[in-house]
Amino acid sequence: MTVLSSVLPPTAETELEAVLSAAHSAAGPLAALRPGERARLLEAVADAVDAAADDLVPVAQTETHLAEGRLRGELQRTTFQLRLFAEVLRDGGYLDARIDHADPEWPMGAPRPDLRRVRIPLGPVVVFAASNFPFAFSVAGGDTASALAAGCPVLLKAHSGHLRLSKLTADVVSSALAEAGAPQGTFALLVGTAAGSAALKDPRVKAGSFTGSIPGGRALFDIASSRPEPIPFYGELGSNNPVFVTEAAAAARGGEIAKGFVSSFTLGAGQFCTKPGTLFVPAGSGLVGALRQAALPDAAPLLNDRIQNGYVEVLGALERNPRLSVLAQGSAPLADPPTPTLLLTTAADMLAEPHALQTECFGPTAVVVEYDGESQLVPLAESFEGQLTATIQGTDTCDVAALVEVLSRKAGRVLWNQWPTGVSVTYAQQHGGPYPATTAVGSTSVGTAAIERFLRPVAYQGFPQHLLPEALRDDNPLGVSRLVDGRRADA
Amino acid sequence: MTVLSSVLPPTAETELEAVLSAAHSAAGPLAALRPGERARLLEAVADAVDAAADDLVPVAQTETHLAEGRLRGELQRTTFQLRLFAEVLRDGGYLDARIDHADPEWPMGAPRPDLRRVRIPLGPVVVFAASNFPFAFSVAGGDTASALAAGCPVLLKAHSGHLRLSKLTADVVSSALAEAGAPQGTFALLVGTAAGSAALKDPRVKAGSFTGSIPGGRALFDIASSRPEPIPFYGELGSNNPVFVTEAAAAARGGEIAKGFVSSFTLGAGQFCTKPGTLFVPAGSGLVGALRQAALPDAAPLLNDRIQNGYVEVLGALERNPRLSVLAQGSAPLADPPTPTLLLTTAADMLAEPHALQTECFGPTAVVVEYDGESQLVPLAESFEGQLTATIQGTDTCDVAALVEVLSRKAGRVLWNQWPTGVSVTYAQQHGGPYPATTAVGSTSVGTAAIERFLRPVAYQGFPQHLLPEALRDDNPLGVSRLVDGRRADA
Numbered sequence: 001m002t003v004l005s006s007v008l009p010p011t012a013e014t015e016l017e018a019v020l021s022a023a024h025s026a027a028g029p030l031a032a033l034r035p036g037e038r039a040r041l042l043e044a045v046a047d048a049v050d051a052a053a054d055d056l057v058p059v060a061q062t063e064t065h066l067a068e069g070r071l072r073g074e075l076q077r078t079t080f081q082l083r084l085f086a087e088v089l090r091d092g093g094y095l096d097a098r099i100d101h102a103d104p105e106w107p108m109g110a111p112r113p114d115l116r117r118v119r120i121p122l123g124p125v126v127v128f129a130a131s132n133f134p135f136a137f138s139v140a141g142g143d144t145a146s147a148l149a150a151g152c153p154v155l156l157k158a159h160s161g162h163l164r165l166s167k168l169t170a171d172v173v174s175s176a177l178a179e180a181g182a183p184q185g186t187f188a189l190l191v192g193t194a195a196g197s198a199a200l201k202d203p204r205v206k207a208g209s210f211t212g213s214i215p216g217g218r219a220l221f222d223i224a225s226s227r228p229e230p231i232p233f234y235g236e237l238g239s240n241n242p243v244f245v246t247e248a249a250a251a252a253r254g255g256e257i258a259k260g261f262v263s264s265f266t267l268g269a270g271q272f273c274t275k276p277g278t279l280f281v282p283a284g285s286g287l288v289g290a291l292r293q294a295a296l297p298d299a300a301p302l303l304n305d306r307i308q309n310g311y312v313e314v315l316g317a318l319e320r321n322p323r324l325s326v327l328a329q330g331s332a333p334l335a336d337p338p339t340p341t342l343l344l345t346t347a348a349d350m351l352a353e354p355h356a357l358q359t360e361c362f363g364p365t366a367v368v369v370e371y372d373g374e375s376q377l378v379p380l381a382e383s384f385e386g387q388l389t390a391t392i393q394g395t396d397t398c399d400v401a402a403l404v405e406v407l408s409r410k411a412g413r414v415l416w417n418q419w420p421t422g423v424s425v426t427y428a429q430q431h432g433g434p435y436p437a438t439t440a441v442g443s444t445s446v447g448t449a450a451i452e453r454f455l456r457p458v459a460y461q462g463f464p465q466h467l468l469p470e471a472l473r474d475d476n477p478l479g480v481s482r483l484v485d486g487r488r489a490d491a
Numbered sequence: 492m493t494v495l496s497s498v499l500p501p502t503a504e505t506e507l508e509a510v511l512s513a514a515h516s517a518a519g520p521l522a523a524l525r526p527g528e529r530a531r532l533l534e535a536v537a538d539a540v541d542a543a544a545d546d547l548v549p550v551a552q553t554e555t556h557l558a559e560g561r562l563r564g565e566l567q568r569t570t571f572q573l574r575l576f577a578e579v580l581r582d583g584g585y586l587d588a589r590i591d592h593a594d595p596e597w598p599m600g601a602p603r604p605d606l607r608r609v610r611i612p613l614g615p616v617v618v619f620a621a622s623n624f625p626f627a628f629s630v631a632g633g634d635t636a637s638a639l640a641a642g643c644p645v646l647l648k649a650h651s652g653h654l655r656l657s658k659l660t661a662d663v664v665s666s667a668l669a670e671a672g673a674p675q676g677t678f679a680l681l682v683g684t685a686a687g688s689a690a691l692k693d694p695r696v697k698a699g700s701f702t703g704s705i706p707g708g709r710a711l712f713d714i715a716s717s718r719p720e721p722i723p724f725y726g727e728l729g730s731n732n733p734v735f736v737t738e739a740a741a742a743a744r745g746g747e748i749a750k751g752f753v754s755s756f757t758l759g760a761g762q763f764c765t766k767p768g769t770l771f772v773p774a775g776s777g778l779v780g781a782l783r784q785a786a787l788p789d790a791a792p793l794l795n796d797r798i799q800n801g802y803v804e805v806l807g808a809l810e811r812n813p814r815l816s817v818l819a820q821g822s823a824p825l826a827d828p829p830t831p832t833l834l835l836t837t838a839a840d841m842l843a844e845p846h847a848l849q850t851e852c853f854g855p856t857a858v859v860v861e862y863d864g865e866s867q868l869v870p871l872a873e874s875f876e877g878q879l880t881a882t883i884q885g886t887d888t889c890d891v892a893a894l895v896e897v898l899s900r901k902a903g904r905v906l907w908n909q910w911p912t913g914v915s916v917t918y919a920q921q922h923g924g925p926y927p928a929t930t931a932v933g934s935t936s937v938g939t940a941a942i943e944r945f946l947r948p949v950a951y952q953g954f955p956q957h958l959l960p961e962a963l964r965d966d967n968p969l970g971v972s973r974l975v976d977g978r979r980a981d982a
Contacts, residue, residue, distance in 0.1 A: 028896065076600040093979065096940075098919035108916050109567040113909060117919040117940075120899060122932065206925075206932075225716040229877070229926045232933065386720070396955060404958055405519065408611060408949050415952040418604060425599050427977045428589035428608040430950035434697075435720045441613065441697075442723065442947045448977075449608075449948065456933045457940065458899050459921035461906040464887060467895055481979050486918045486939075488584065488972050488981055 008163045010192025016199065022185030023124040023153040024204040029183035031121045031151040034470070035095075035478065039086035041180050042149060046082035048176035049075065049140050049169070056168055060134045063162040065301040070268065071135065078135040081142055081425050085149035088448045092480030094149075095119050096457065097471040099484045114462055116472040119455035121151030122232070123206030126190070126199045128220065130211035131161040131303050132271045138162070139169040139189070142425070142446055143209040143234075150454035153186050155205070157196035161304045166191075200224055200233075207454055209234040211273070211445065214360070214436050221439040234453050235439035236431065238360045239388035240277040241420045244377055244403060248395040249417075250285035257393050258290040261366075264419035266340045269300045270364035271307070274389050274420040277360060280347070280380060283370040288327070291342055291368055296330040299339040302363055311338055311363035318365070321356060323349035327368055340364035347371040347380055354383040377403050386434025386441070387411040389420035412437060412444070499654045501683025507690065513676030514615040514644040515695040520674035522612045522642040525961070526586075526969065530577035532671050533640060537573035539667035540566065540631050540660070547659055551625045554653040556792040561759065562626065569626040572633055572916050576640035579939045583971030585640075586610050587948065588962040590975045605953055607963040610946035612642030613723070614697030617681075617690045619711065620650040620657065621702035622794050623762045629653070630660035630680070633916070633937055634700040634725075641945035644677050646696070648687035652795040657682075691715055691724075698945055700725040702764070702936065705851070705927045712930040725944050726930035727922065729851040730879035731768040732911045735868055735894060739886040740908075741776035748884050749781040752857075755910035757831045760791045761855030762798070765880050765911040768851060771838070771871060774861040779818070782833055782859055787821040790830040793854055802829050802854035809856070812847060814840035818859055831855035838862040838871055845874040868894050877925025877932070878902040880911035903928060903935070 011019070030038070049056070053075050060071045088094050098117040106112035125147040130137035137143070139156050147154050158166035170189035177186050190196055200208050200223050208224050208231065210217050217235035224233035245257055265276050281287040302308040315338065318324055323345050330339035343365065350357050350369050357367060371380065381390070381403055390407035394400055394417065407414045412433030423431050429447030432438045438445075443453045460468055470477050481490045502510070521529070540547070544566050551562045579585050589608040597603035616638040621628035628634070630647050638645050649657035661680035668677050681687055691699050691714050699715050699722065701708050708726035715724035736748055756767050772778040793799040806829065809815055814836050821830035834856065841848050841860050848858060862871065872881070872894060881902040885891055898905045903924030914922050920938030923929045929936075934944045951959055961968050972981045 032896070073600050080599045087977075091977070093974070100915075100917045100919040106915070106917070108571045109564050110913060110915065112915050112917055115915065115917055115919040117921050123900070221721065222717075225721070226713075230712065230716070230930060231926075232931075401958065405523070409519075409614070411949070412947075413950040413952060414954075416954045416958065418953040422601060424597070424601065424603050424606065426591045426597070426603055426606050427974055428591040428606040428950055430608050430948045432948070434947075435722075439721060440723075442943075444948060452933075456925075457903070457921045457923070457935060459904040459919055461904060462909045463905075463907045467892065467907065483584070483918055486578075486582070488979070490979055490981075 008167055008191045011190045011195035016195050019188040020202050020204050026153045026183040026185030027123045035089035039089040041182050042082045042086040044176045044180035045173050046079040048172050050079050052172045059165045063165050064134050064303050074135045082145045085145045092478050094451050095471045097480050097482040115459050117457050117459040118469050118471045120458050122454050124153045125207045126155045126205050128157045128210040129159040131159050134162045134165050137211045139166050140173050146450040147454045150451050152454045155188050155190055155199050157190045207232045211236045214238040233439055234443050236445045237436045239437045240358045240360055241274050241389045242278040243276045243391040244280045245393040246398045247282045248398050249393045250282050250287050254287045258294055262294045264421045265366040266297050266364045267421045272421045278367050280369045280371055283372050292328050296340040298331045314361040315365050343367045345369050347376045378406055381406040384410050386437040388433050388437045389413045391415040391420055499658055499682045502681045502686035507686050510679040511693050511695050517644045517674040517676030518614045526580035530580040532673050533573045533577040535667045535671035536664050537570040539663050541570050543663045550656045554656050555625050555794050565626045573636045576636045583969050585942050586962045588971050588973040606950050608948050608950040609960050609962050611949050613945050615644045616698045617646045617696050619648045619701040622650050622652040625653045625656050628702045630657050631664050637941040638945045641942050643945045646679050646681055646690050648681045698723045702727045705729040725934050727936045728927045730928045731849045731851055732765050732880045733769040734767045734882040735771045736884040737889045738773045739889050740884045741773050741778050745778045749785055751910055753785045755912045756857040757788050757855045758912045763912045769858050771860045771862055774863050783819050787831040789822045805852040806856050834858045836860050838867045869897055872897040875901050877928040879924050879928045880904045882906040882911055
């Protein structure tokens with residue numbers, strides 16, 4: 001690993017051109033592979049990353065300050081995700097294949113032609129890796145897995161926080177793809193913000209994805225949207241992830257809620273996009289007292305200096321806000337490394353200044369808000385911008401239907417008596433939400449539906465069988481579930 | 492109809508505020524209706540529009556110069572479309588309901604929680620009506636039908652080309668919705684570009700849709716994308732809709748192709764977004780001669796003065812281009828009203844100046860391109876920007892797989908031995924395509940999948956049955972097809 005001991009140089013212009021050209025050339029052959037063939041590519045990458053774990057994890061530990069156990073778990077999640085998308089490909093439901101047979105009596109007033117529709121890949125994608133998941137949202141992470149599954153070549157812009165790990169992982173991914181027979185140009189690593197922006201502007205690139213901060217994601221979204229040919233940009237930006245504790249829940253299990261909340265907001269030193277940043281508790285319920293007494297964990301180093309500086313700055317601004325006071329703090333003062341901190345305010349103060357008090361503070365900090373009656377919960381929920389998650393801690397007897405309605409409008413995922421950290425990779429997962437949670441409200445970056453971001457539908461009208469994509473042929477050689485004349489027809 | 496005899500005044504600021512406020516208030520109640528209840532609203536609108544046909548069609552004739560038969564057919568298509576979305580609602584497949592049961596052994600490395608995902612409406616939508624379909628892409632048209640079906644209140648920005656018809660139709664729609672019990676604020680008409688832009692900028696509006704020109708649609712897309720909270724904007728902008736005639740097809744049925752092409756590019760005086768604007772024919776095949784002799788229809792007035800002036804201007808620029816010559820023209824010279832015109836060029840000229848020669852000329856004009864061998868077809872196809880449609884006229888023995896692959900990348904719909912005008916409203920239709928055909932490559936504005944534009948997914952984690960949306964409850968009271976633990980489970 002001697003060549004990696006110095007920081008990687010940014011991708012040079014000539015190298016970028018070669019990489020873009022290769023991705024452009026790879027798009028056709030990669031799209032032409034059968035879904036099952038692309039599944040084998042994903043599995044080859046998963047196997048290779050698993051096999052390289054002992055090389056990758058120590059580098060990740062050094063570069064991100066995350067613990068070995070957490071990183072090994074994250075790597076398992078990462079390779080699971082690749083294999084899950086292989087399963088998605090073999091299932092074929094993601095193709096949303098539809099067949100309408102010709103119908104001379106179609107009641108529209110004109111005969112219906114034979115129309116068949118399937119999803120095809122968009123083309124090369126630039127993926128901007130995240131800092132806080134050096135495996136699962138980085139080089140071989142969810143965006144890479146879903147874009148490759150869709151059949152899109154990936155240009156992976158490495159996060160500056162873990163460049164050595166990025167290069168090591170990219171080498172593992174590239175070798176595995178090459179050995180498995182992927183088209184040359186299917187995957188490449190980009191280093192440096194200039195290369196990332198230039199790639200996003202290039203007409204050969206057809207989509208972008210990103211996990212990170214609101215300002216960073218918005219800047220890239222603006223680039224993607226203002227191109228001569230605008231392209232979809234799937235940014236997962238930021239979220240406060242409020243938690244609403246009902247009076248009955250506070251009475252029934254206040255201690256348990258206090259404990260669960262502290263575990264959740266300090267998990268991974270608070271560096272999750274789903275960290276619960278605000279906890280609404282009934283005034284006088286004892287929950288505030290329980291939190292004041294809670295044993296907050298010791299200070300831990302954050303991912304890198306930039307994140308640590310950002311945390312200190314945002315937390316400082318919150319502490320200086322006269323509407324907030326410190327409720328509890330970890331064993332060391334706010335410094336380097338920063339200590340977990342709970343701040344306290346009231347419902348009235350939050351409603352008076354929601355934007356400032358709901359600012360995402362990336363790190364182990366949260367705001368506890370005392371409310372005076374459950375009638376305040378709906379207006380408090382309404383005061384939030386778009387969120388990745390929103391949580392209710394309630395009991396079966398709580399009348400929270402109105403609150404659930406508001407939170408469904410505000411968030412991509414609504415939780416009941418659970419905690420938002422820990423985003424399971426499943427078929428029904430939704431990791432998204434209205435802006436600024438994401439720049440693409442209809443999409444998810446976690447779960448099997450993430451593949452849809454990199455596909456678009458094409459209809460074939462009046463085509464002979466031999467020229468149709470396999471998923472649309474009468475004999476259904478791929479065995480996929482299809483919508484035939486408006487009805488579900490399973491293979 | 493005396494009150495409508497003068498042009499409608501633009502929507503005043505105070506009126507716009509009232510309309511936005513009502514739409515915002517209607518969003519929750521409209522979303523809360525069961526799909527079957529919204530289906531009845533759509534059917535009420537369809538019945539009312541059908542019943543008003545004799546009042547509406549004459550006004551449409553006066554305002555658009557389109558023939559009665561065409562307008563009656565378009566009205567039938569419009570009410571069919573509303574009823575088809577009612578069927579979509581009752582089917583429930585559009586909800587994409589997914590249930591993952593909790594699984595402690597989930598191989599991700601952490602237990603899977605109970606996660607359930609469904610699509611919910613985005614909120615109020617501004618729909619910008621088109622000029623060329625005063626019924627089907629206007630007040631009660633496809634965007635209105637699909638947005639209302641999704642559960643989104645609609646602010647309909649009337650097209651200035653048929654304001655009286657817009658007001659009449661809006662009154663029919665509003666009355667029908669009110670009588671059927673729709674929430675107050677479910678639908679409103681906006682008049683004037685200022686009101687349309689202001690609505691699109693308003694934070695209470697959550698999506699926009701549009702059918703019209705590239706400059707107009709791009710300007711609105713830019714507004715939607717540059718808001719503090721960017722929102723999805725589904726613009727269907729422009730398309731050249733190239734047609735590729737293989738050598739074998741030209742030999743086998745050149746005369747029939749010439750006739751079909753003339754019918755298609757002059758249909759409705761060439762005022763379709765799917766008008767075939769370019770025809771590639773083999774040099775020396777006799778097809779050029781057949782087209783030179785073809786009986787082009789007489790000149791007919793276009794929709795309105797603005798469109799007529801635009802047509803004269805673009806056609807003038809094409810005629811002045813030294814790479815183009817006039818191949819055939821209708822009975823009157825290029826003037827007022829403009830006459831159908833066929834222009835001629837070569838493959839080499841088109842490849843030399845593709846952008847100028849592929850400019851959409853909205854009206855009865857097309858360019859015929861002579862190619863020298865079928866090896867030119869792929870580079871010619873590659874020279875196009877994103878298209879709504881692309882067509883091949885071939886025979887079963889033609890080797891066109893590579894051409895089909897390129898056209899699938901370029902267009903939303905690819906046709907074989909048919910003509911692109913006439914967009915059937917079906918389950919498998921795809922009316923979209925890469926920019927500039929649309930501003931949202933993954934979407935369609937025609938067909939049942941158009942409803943997806945106005946929905947977004949929400950996941951519920953760990954929820955008790957009574958707080959879940961009906962589509963996600965164990966007993967499946969709506970009887971919808973769902974994905975359960977990754978497998979299709981039909982009701």
